[in-house]
Amino acid sequence: MATDVERKTDIGPPHYEQFLHPVMKANYGKWLYHDSIAPGVLSHTGPEGTIYTVRAASPRLASTNFIRNMTKIATDFCDGYLRFTSRNNVEFLTDKEENVDKIKAALAELKIPVGGTNNAISNVVHTQGWVHCHSAATDASGLVKVVMDELADYFTSENLPAKTRLAVACCLNMCGAVHASDIAILGVHRTPPVIDHSTLPNLCEIPTTVASCPNNAIKPTSIEGKTTVKVDEDKCMYCGNCFTVCPSMPLSDPLNDGVSIWVGGKISNARTEPMFTKLAVPYLPNNPPRWPEVTDAVKKIVDVYAANARPFERLGEWIDRISWARFFELTGFEFTKYHLDDFRWAGTTYKRSLQNRY
Amino acid sequence: MATDVERKTDIGPPHYEQFLHPVMKANYGKWLYHDSIAPGVLSHTGPEGTIYTVRAASPRLASTNFIRNMTKIATDFCDGYLRFTSRNNVEFLTDKEENVDKIKAALAELKIPVGGTNNAISNVVHTQGWVHCHSAATDASGLVKVVMDELADYFTSENLPAKTRLAVACCLNMCGAVHASDIAILGVHRTPPVIDHSTLPNLCEIPTTVASCPNNAIKPTSIEGKTTVKVDEDKCMYCGNCFTVCPSMPLSDPLNDGVSIWVGGKISNARTEPMFTKLAVPYLPNNPPRWPEVTDAVKKIVDVYAANARPFERLGEWIDRISWARFFELTGFEFTKYHLDDFRWAGTTYKRSLQNRY
Amino acid sequence: MADDLKIPLLEELEKGPWPSFVTDIKSVAGKSEMAADLLRQLEKSYEDKRGYWKHGGLVGVRGYGGGVIGRYSALPEEFPGVSHFHTVRVNQPSGWVYTADALNGIMDIWDEHGSGLTNMHGSTGDMVLLGTRTEELEPTFLALTQKGWDLGGSGSDMRTPSCCIGPARCEYACFDTLALTYNLTQEYQDELHRPMFNYKFKIKVSGCPNDCTAAIARSDMAIIGIWKDDIKVNQEEFAKYVDSGMDVQGIVVDMCPTSCISVDGKTIDIDDSNCVKCMHCINKMPKALAVGDEKGAAIALGAKAPIVDGALFGSIMVPFIELEEPYEELHDLIERIWEFWDEHGKARERIGEFIERVTLARFCEEVGLDPIPQMVTHPRENPYIFYEEYFAEEGEGSEE
Amino acid sequence: MADDLKIPLLEELEKGPWPSFVTDIKSVAGKSEMAADLLRQLEKSYEDKRGYWKHGGLVGVRGYGGGVIGRYSALPEEFPGVSHFHTVRVNQPSGWVYTADALNGIMDIWDEHGSGLTNMHGSTGDMVLLGTRTEELEPTFLALTQKGWDLGGSGSDMRTPSCCIGPARCEYACFDTLALTYNLTQEYQDELHRPMFNYKFKIKVSGCPNDCTAAIARSDMAIIGIWKDDIKVNQEEFAKYVDSGMDVQGIVVDMCPTSCISVDGKTIDIDDSNCVKCMHCINKMPKALAVGDEKGAAIALGAKAPIVDGALFGSIMVPFIELEEPYEELHDLIERIWEFWDEHGKARERIGEFIERVTLARFCEEVGLDPIPQMVTHPRENPYIFYEEYFAEEGEGSEE
Ligand code: SRM
Ligand code: SRM
Ligand code: SRM
Ligand code: SRM
Ligand code: SF4
Numbered sequence A, B: 001m002a003t004d005v006e007r008k009t010d011i012g013p014p015h016y017e018q019f020l021h022p023v024m025k026a027n028y029g030k031w032l033y034h035d036s037i038a039p040g041v042l043s044h045t046g047p048e049g050t051i052y053t054v055r056a057a058s059p060r061l062a063s064t065n066f067i068r069n070m071t072k073i074a075t076d077f078c079d080g081y082l083r084f085t086s087r088n089n090v091e092f093l094t095d096k097e098e099n100v101d102k103i104k105a106a107l108a109e110l111k112i113p114v115g116g117t118n119n120a121i122s123n124v125v126h127t128q129g130w131v132h133c134h135s136a137a138t139d140a141s142g143l144v145k146v147v148m149d150e151l152a153d154y155f156t157s158e159n160l161p162a163k164t165r166l167a168v169a170c171c172l173n174m175c176g177a178v179h180a181s182d183i184a185i186l187g188v189h190r191t192p193p194v195i196d197h198s199t200l201p202n203l204c205e206i207p208t209t210v211a212s213c214p215n216n217a218i219k220p221t222s223i224e225g226k227t228t229v230k231v232d233e234d235k236c237m238y239c240g241n242c243f244t245v246c247p248s249m250p251l252s253d254p255l256n257d258g259v260s261i262w263v264g265g266k267i268s269n270a271r272t273e274p275m276f277t278k279l280a281v282p283y284l285p286n287n288p289p290r291w292p293e294v295t296d297a298v299k300k301i302v303d304v305y306a307a308n309a310r311p312f313e314r315l316g317e318w319i320d321r322i323s324w325a326r327f328f329e330l331t332g333f334e335f336t337k338y339h340l341d342d343f344r345w346a347g348t349t350y351k352r353s354l355q356n357r358y
Numbered sequence C, D: 001m002a003d004d005l006k007i008p009l010l011e012e013l014e015k016g017p018w019p020s021f022v023t024d025i026k027s028v029a030g031k032s033e034m035a036a037d038l039l040r041q042l043e044k045s046y047e048d049k050r051g052y053w054k055h056g057g058l059v060g061v062r063g064y065g066g067g068v069i070g071r072y073s074a075l076p077e078e079f080p081g082v083s084h085f086h087t088v089r090v091n092q093p094s095g096w097v098y099t100a101d102a103l104n105g106i107m108d109i110w111d112e113h114g115s116g117l118t119n120m121h122g123s124t125g126d127m128v129l130l131g132t133r134t135e136e137l138e139p140t141f142l143a144l145t146q147k148g149w150d151l152g153g154s155g156s157d158m159r160t161p162s163c164c165i166g167p168a169r170c171e172y173a174c175f176d177t178l179a180l181t182y183n184l185t186q187e188y189q190d191e192l193h194r195p196m197f198n199y200k201f202k203i204k205v206s207g208c209p210n211d212c213t214a215a216i217a218r219s220d221m222a223i224i225g226i227w228k229d230d231i232k233v234n235q236e237e238f239a240k241y242v243d244s245g246m247d248v249q250g251i252v253v254d255m256c257p258t259s260c261i262s263v264d265g266k267t268i269d270i271d272d273s274n275c276v277k278c279m280h281c282i283n284k285m286p287k288a289l290a291v292g293d294e295k296g297a298a299i300a301l302g303a304k305a306p307i308v309d310g311a312l313f314g315s316i317m318v319p320f321i322e323l324e325e326p327y328e329e330l331h332d333l334i335e336r337i338w339e340f341w342d343e344h345g346k347a348r349e350r351i352g353e354f355i356e357r358v359t360l361a362r363f364c365e366e367v368g369l370d371p372i373p374q375m376v377t378h379p380r381e382n383p384y385i386f387y388e389e390y391f392a393e394e395g396e397g398s399e400e
């Protein structure tokens, strides 16, 4: 790389317009309607014509090879135009209907599923896990792979009651959509931070560390004349926020780390307001490489939902209709004390009416 | 009173059975159905016959004269049987249908309205006010009287959309049903307690006083060597709880005390779950003897509700359907910063979706 | 005495159709100087826009800690008739049922020993005898007990339980509200009369989810009737409602919260597995529909007015309990609750605030209730779980 | 190099129909020792059930405070290829639209300067170039900027805004999501690249209430399209849906949250005054129904994941704002918000937590928004009102 080039800063991203397919530019802001051609294939029509979209899965953790495979298909059949979706799928854009099948064939050759549209399970929003993050209580890419291996048919078809959004996050920071997904898998620690008093006084700011704890479990203390912190283990619920601000307080514990399963969240305003996910299964062990307990639980939820919900009823809407009592009955998951909220708005979750199912 | 009688304690109330009309005793637990004969008149039928109930208003703050007037009617037409309702109405119970009109006539002579059944405004649950309580920011009996003078027709008829329950309480202790009524009037203080440091150290326990404040506005302090308390006036929202535990902290302030108006609460589980009342009007002045601003506001709410709600839709259910935005539009009440919650669950009241009316 | 009543402001309250408490008080002011001075002091309150009562004061009857609210005028020289003006809370009979004789007997006592003024009834449910002097308290109590009446609660005790008319006059009653209320009141006389709790503990008893005593909003322990099985349907009577021209679709079907009613011509069908027992359809068609056969009650703990932490409705601790004499299961539960609250509650901490502080999970554990989905609107949304089981290094996974 | 890959556990993840990231990483492991060692370290994580990354580390490019996440292996001797493994966040174009050429250009850079691995895209929206050494950061940056690319955000700065495809391919878009996102990103380059806030500040932009970027759940400032007037109806197209046999009653009418749709034969009628713009009916019949003409956006503040105070959805601060170039009103608002947050927020306090702490009322006052009912689901339920106006002794009532 030549070093005599002018160093530019703060130029921001390139203008999107140069990346828009001509038909999209022509119809910009004037679209009339869309149609679903097949699972994973949409058409959008405006006064200036129609654009066809083929949506392909991606592992998201993608090599330059993978991306080049994608750009090649775009070059071959889409005049070079492609995009990514907010859920990390790849979308191929063409104004030639006849190219749709060619794109699908090219993808099939690469063993890349096409789908994720309408009432499908789309790609999984996820995070770094053991691949890149210091905080992770589990792996993310691995969990996505094993879960989607199980659910791939729901990606390539559109026969669920409604859109079903999955998410995986590897720790309580939830870098993604765990708190508002139909089904979410969340890595959890289950033991308090192990404090390294030899490094803490140098690495961590005590007031920040103390303030980081949602439950005020951390107090300053003095060991051998140096200010460090101690954790009231009865008050610790293993959230890991202290570790985020203080590297000397790791929580990782191979024996006890694992995952929890959450259900019933949604984002859209369609019909019902956005909903948070709620706890379904408090703990399943980390059992790599294929986490069978986790895939079983997720499969169970999807199956029960598919069999029981009404058309266009999201998972959370369905549970709201049939009651949580019934949800636990149908899935066979155990309802435990862990399901009872005890954080700051806990009281708002207590059942404060007689309206109940028996 | 002879002093040589044996002093009995802990005998509890008399057994209710001796006060049950024979038809009620015979049908006890076996009732089949009820009918509405006329406003204020119900019949209940069981295998052993029918009992007629005539419901009469009462000021609740009732003299022995008033009660004797009631017992006289019961003696004349009900074989002596009468009862009071959970909303302080008097109910006359007879198995003779022909006595219904006689009871009504006797009540009419005493100028006592008959009504309160079905879709009526029933009697107002209320409290002591200036008649008996040290805490009162307003009078209760007076407010009930002026409001019900305005609304009496709604007591004697049944043509509101649904049952409409009113309540009045004279301070934030809310000795009654203010927090869960269709319409409620609540006496409010608007200035912090005025501390009497000369008596406080003797009369009040400092830790209890400090702990009484929901907002931690009270701190111990020392004045002339005696421990007393000080109030951070910025943190005080005039709830009066400190005064309840410490007589040296009165809040009464003729210039600023007044009332607030609340709407949309309910108790029953019918259709919707129980609901709390919500703030409609943050402040109206104490304007005795007839509080015209208050009666106007209450009348306004009832009128708008009567004109707009669907059959059997409680006030809170109606507002939920049409939105609070529309409620403020229809009533003309001003929406202010005071309507925005700022107590411990405030965040749960923020609008966290796009679903809104414009 | 009452002749010199100058109460022009209060007399404005004699106008209008609603029964006037002013007129009514006046009617006894002739014979009761207490009543007359109450009006005079109240007139001054109306002029000055403030109350004139001193802060409480501990008075009572011998051996009881509750049942009397002490009250003194702040202006005893000006209004000597109300210099003392204590109230006596008399425990009402279950369901507020009376005979004329019984009531007259109490009125006689009150004319003799008190102001001649009452509240029928107080918000908690007591018959409130309003206004007397300290020296009259013991004689009033003596006279009352001779006629079979006793005092209700006040202070940090079990408050006077109250109940709806239930099985005595209501087809919806799912258990015997009057019997249970009588039983609890008698069983816990000591807790009622001698305040020894952290704070007040109110019990209200409603026979069905209509909750005509407002138990879910106003009692630390709400006992509310419910049934477990199906709504009973009388199709013939249903057909009559249809024939009568009632808008069954609009008024019943469309208003069911779980949309579990369907009507086909003159036949009604209820999907009871989704019914939440809200009562609405039964309320609207009491001849065609009735509560089921497996009847009992739900128990909700913790309702209260806003002070200190904000108002609470009761929260379901037991979604269904059978309530038959001798109510042992319920007594046991109440006692376990009181015990745990007593030991771990703070002063002036109502049970509702207490449960939130110690958490519902711990509360359940301590009073011996299994966590079930019916206790919550939904499981937790936050991931801050206090996992208690864990694997230990040596244990090789078996400790969980 | 890649020949000696012993990753039996990871190879289990090469089975099954879903694209395998293991297979994919392997495909570059031949030319990238970083990729190979990533697999080796990951295999060890799979064996030991734990991660092997050290806690963060401040690295970056000259003059920027954000855009790079430092990462070092905890086992650098064992896995030297990932001893440094920093990620570079590249600001994506609005709507994640690309041409093959543009993307290939970036891949070239990354094959030269990094691991050959990416995330397309990160959860915030950036193109994430995954894994490189400290000394490669500056050259990577130089190469990127030469081709017109710049870094995104990280740390306590404005994070890279992102948006849905909106008007570029969607008939529902209520404003130009791509233009606005570009504008904000350019306008606030300094705030994006040089962390100076209390904490991160994320902006996400969705063109309609379907919210395809999850803005309401994942951005401190959510800008979501909405319209004010009536839904546009094409009755002819509606009739076609009916003719097609679609269960309009069950799928559309019965699912409208405010029951404001009625259908008479082949004609649809919407009571727009009660419509809450949920999109459901439009979603189900995009040919017959369309968003209105008075279009703009709502602004919701404060969404975030659970740490520290629990997860929050954004809360509506502005129910409707028109969004046209040059977006002055919005810029003003954003700057007032940042100013107040900057001055009064605590370190690591997200805007959502901040608003709750200072109260919504005060926040509105300080940033100059009028309180309106659209900001809340309902007015306050507790009576703890901080009255600010009062009458003063002398003022004779006029001060309020
Ligand atoms: C491409 C994409 C936007 C983008 O800029 O990338 C997109 C595109 C469309 N969305 Fe979306 N949505 C996209 C992410 C989302 C998200 C965000 C997410 O999943 O994280 C949501 C919110 C999800 C939630 O509620 O949890 C979302 C909720 C919707 C909805 C509401 C669904 C519902 O009933 O709740 C619709 C309407 C519908 O499908 O009926 C919708 C509709 C659409 C339409 C039909 C809009 C149109 O006319 O073009 C597009 C095709 C939908 C389809 O795939 O079935 N889109 N859509 C995103 C594709 C993600 C993917 O690869 O699967
Ligand atoms: C007499 C009384 C019970 C008692 O032991 O004293 C009573 C008696 C009846 N109630 Fe009640 N309710 C009584 C207080 C209540 C209360 C408590 C309160 O108001 O503080 C409630 C809860 C109010 C609320 O939700 O805020 C109450 C909510 C109901 C409901 C539910 C109404 C609804 O749709 O929300 C019904 C059913 C109905 O009316 O359709 C009901 C039904 C009935 C029935 C029809 C039951 C029956 O079959 O006998 C009785 C006549 C109702 C009427 O007056 O229209 N009762 N009822 C109380 C009369 C109070 C009064 O003088 O007005
Ligand atoms: C007499 C009565 C009002 C009435 O006019 O009916 C009443 C009157 C007083 N109540 Fe009450 N409360 C009365 C029912 C209630 C109710 C309603 C109920 O029981 O259904 C409530 C709301 C429900 C609840 O318990 O939360 C109620 C919530 C309070 C509070 C609120 C604090 C708390 O959370 O308990 C206080 C303050 C306190 O406890 O110190 C209070 C305190 C008081 C005191 C003792 C004043 C004080 O600060 O010490 C009042 C004495 C007034 C007087 O001078 O006679 N009163 N009080 C009611 C009792 C009559 C009876 O025994 O039948
Ligand atoms: C890369 C990315 C995950 C991914 O795989 O896509 C990510 C990765 C990290 N996030 Fe995140 N976050 C990422 C999107 C998110 C999101 C989702 C979003 O932006 O839509 C969230 C939830 C929404 C939110 O902001 O609340 C998110 C909530 C967090 C939190 C939670 C605390 C908070 O309230 O902000 C932390 C902890 C922190 O800030 O100290 C965190 C911290 C981190 C750190 C920096 C770890 C740390 O403790 O310092 C992670 C670095 C991982 C690594 O080694 O590369 N990350 N993080 C995402 C950014 C990529 C991009 O720029 O496009
Ligand atoms: S969720 Fe936690 S472990 Fe996973 S990437 Fe985010 S901060 Fe790292």
Ligand code: SF4
Binding pocket: A192, A193, A212, A213, A214, A215, A216, A217, A218, A231, A235, A236, A237, A238, A239, A240, A241, A242, A243, A251
């Ligand atoms: S892990 Fe969370 S709860 Fe435990 S000490 Fe750290 S910050 Fe506190």
Ligand code: SF4
Binding pocket: B127, B128, B129, B133, B134, B135, B136, B137, B169, B170, B171, B172, B173, B174, B175
């Ligand atoms: S509401 Fe307040 S002022 Fe009224 S009786 Fe109760 S404690 Fe007294």
Ligand code: SF4
Binding pocket: B192, B193, B212, B213, B214, B215, B216, B217, B218, B231, B235, B236, B237, B238, B239, B240, B241, B242, B243
């Ligand atoms: S009135 Fe209430 S808020 Fe004010 S100091 Fe007293 S207890 Fe605290």
Ligand code: SF4
Binding pocket: C164, C165, C166, C167, C170, C171, C172, C173, C174, C206, C207, C208, C209, C210, C211, C212, C213, C225
């Ligand atoms: S609560 Fe139920 S049982 Fe009791 S009176 Fe009311 S309707 Fe009847």
Ligand code: SF4
Binding pocket: B271, C255, C256, C257, C258, C259, C260, C261, C270, C274, C275, C276, C277, C278, C279, C280, C281, C282
């Ligand atoms: S009781 Fe309520 S929920 Fe049950 S069927 Fe009747 S209306 Fe529906």
Ligand code: SF4
Binding pocket: D164, D165, D166, D167, D170, D171, D172, D173, D174, D206, D207, D208, D209, D210, D211, D212, D213, D225
């Ligand atoms: S948010 Fe709305 S405008 Fe944007 S892509 Fe989704 S449906 Fe279209």
Ligand code: SF4
Binding pocket: A271, D255, D256, D257, D258, D259, D260, D261, D270, D274, D275, D276, D277, D278, D279, D280, D281, D282
């Ligand atoms: S947009 Fe939603 S609320 Fe409005 S009419 Fe359509 S379905 Fe009903």
